[in-house]
Amino acid sequence: MKLRLTLAIAIAVAACCPKTKTDVYLDPSKPLEERVQDALSRMTLEEKVALTHAQSKFSSAGVPRLGIPELWHTDGPHGIRPEVLWDEWDQAGWTNDSCTAFPALVNLAATWDRELSRLYGDCIGEEARYREKDILLGPGINMGRTPLNGRTFEYMGEDPYLAGQLVVPYIQGVQSNGVAACVKHFAMNNQEVRRTATSSNVDDRTMYEIYLPAFEAAVKEGGAWAIMGSYNLYNNQFNCHNKRLLCDILKGEWGFDGVVVSDWGGCRDDDEAAAYGLDIEMGTWTNGLRGAASDSYANYHLARPYLERLRDGRASVEGLDDKASRVLRTIFRTSMGEQHFGSFNSPEHYAAARKIAAEGLVLLKNDGALPLQIPQGGKLLVVGENAYKMMVVGGGSSNLKTKYEIIPLDALHEAFDGKASVVWERGYVGDTTTDYNKVVTGQDLSESRSAQQLLADAIAAASNADCILYIGGLNKSSGQDNEGTDRADIVLPYGQDELIEALAATGKKMIVVNISGSPVAMPWASKVNAIVQGWYGGSESGHALVDVLTGAVNPSGKLPFTMPIALADGPLKTERQYPGIREEGKQWWQEYYDEGVFIGYRWYSSKNVPVQYPFGYGLSYTTFDVSDVSVKRAGDGFKVSAAVKNTGSVPGAEVVQLYVSDVESSVERPVKELKGFEKVFLQPGESRKVQFTLDRRALSFFDADSHAWVAEPGEFRALVGTSSEDIRGEVSFKL
């Protein structure tokens, strides 16, 4: 009895003695792993378990007793989500959390500019740090398998190399501020239809060649500190605790030492959550997305059920220590790492947003109608809802409350008022909503006119216009570019094709700006003078668009995905491929990636299917010549060189792209695959040499049988061009 009393007193004394600054775990100058082990050694079982699940909508516990702070998570990839109440999705109504809204990630992808991606990460990381957030829930890099995916706007296109090259600097930028990038959604989360109930069934070669490489780059080159498990299943195991993806590949093959966070409500099973690689269960309710008892956080799979399993031996303490170590490592890398202060709503951030938005705009057609010139005293007729509608609010978890959003119409008035009249006709009614999660735009999008009247008014207004500038496309509403839903087709909604055709039939000079986050059909392309692919450009969207339309910025964006002529031209031909089917004896929907590696331009170019505008395509107000393509051996790989020259009269940038073709291979390979790109800014007349390095991995396909990358001996071709279809020179070489 006496001994027990003595022991109890000793523990009580130890527990209450103040932390000394010399405690290793508190000292950011100490090696990370020593800090982790020191903290772990001081923690109780309950304290370790508390680290592994949410305590509120967007926070997971720290260790209060040891002065280890909780982790604050925040959406999203385009800006810092407004503060929410403890357990709500709706914004809390703070007055100091209106952020800089950066362009959608598809807009960043369209810049093909690694330096801009780093700038983007730096800026959004500064905003997260200033708002005292430790984990940024982004970037998203799921491949564009179908153009219908509602979240295409949040991702970086249809090619793993492009997404991988751009996600790395973004991550490094974010993390340079002591904020963890949480790369999502791991993996094969390529649609929104039944996203929490569909198993992505994909062969190893396809998975390793198409769906994993951008995540692999994020981990191995980007050094990502966090990964988000996705809602779907892979081979019928939920991805938030998928043994193959999280344990074998992510933490095994790739050596990921960071933390795996579930998507919100993506954790679906007690035993699997304990055993298969999930480190922090976040979400709304227990048991996945269904409702639960009050105080649901205590009922989370990694809360009470996990404690029970640890106490009765069904779950191992080693497993818990691994989870807890990864969470501690994240805390010591962020809030308890070297001090950063960030910044918020700075002029620099808005300037960066404007630069990125402008540099991602893609000039698809121009017969000379651009840059826009309106005669003094002339009339510019602007038609289309997207000239006026604010786009930062809505779309799902990437919804933002921004300090301001410059709409195209306002930027056009700024540019032309006093020189020409700018008249706006709505033309059609699309989405009249102006709020999301209690974030409101303040616009009034109500409309009393009929569709016929709206069209008639637009046509009538064209009669004395010098130029028609159509600004339409999609928006963030359900069934458009929106989380949780997919589109039904790529045809423009709201009768826009008819409206565009009617406006073109007036014979007036006409420019079309399509603002969307995903591909749309453009059957009227031959009937208009110029076409610009615009994106959700964030706070400075309108300024960026007008910068390009007026020539203040010479467009240099390139499509990060194919613009098909019609949806049916794509690789997904069966329900089994998309959106999935029911199968006898299987609880969840089943989707088969039968097209294999042939998605996007890999499909269209290999099957000789014509497209509206190809992957990697984009024009400039100047012209470029690419020549002198050559190749030489370099170590166990090759170096490909080319010269690029600005042959026009204004400064501009070209993206020189390198595609590789394996002429002789034992498996069917795409006729070309992107393996290099360089964006080169040149003065008129200036030329520069670009060089690409091809290592053996760049020449390889993934062989599932040997579970290895295989570069087969034989002939290869290096194709160098300015889009996937505009090859300006090629050379053969033998491996």
Ligand code: GLC
């Ligand atoms: C959502 C999204 C994810 C987001 C998370 C938190 O369901 O899938 O991208 O970060 O939940 O809002």
